[in-house]
Amino acid sequence: MGTRNFDVKKLLNDRKFWFASFLIAWAAALQGHMMWLQRQDSFKQKFGTLDDHDTDDRHDSTPI
Known part of the structure; x- marks a missing residue:
């Protein structure tokens, strides 16, 4: 076999x-x-997004 430089x-x-x-x-x-x-x-499909959880919390508050 030949050698290559x-x-x-x-x-x-x-x-x-x-x-x-x-x-x-x-x-x-x-x-x-x-x-x-x-x-x-x-991850989003498994746990949802932070926005989904924030909207649920807003509906729980009592209106003034």
């Missing part, structure tokens, strides 16, 4: 490397954000 300087100067790195990082961040949104929706 791996030139780090050439790799760091390559625009394709930086574009691919940015694309992978962006996709990972987007997936993490979507998972976080899904978790927030699941």
Whole structure:
């Protein structure tokens, strides 16, 4: 098998490397954000929102 010389300087100067790195990082961040949104929706479905509880408390007070 032949040996390949791996030139780090050439790799760091390559625009394709930086574009691919940015694309992978962006996709990972987007997936993490979507998972976080899904978790927030699941929590709201399970426990409701704070606004739902506040409106129930307001109806319990006696009018003046």
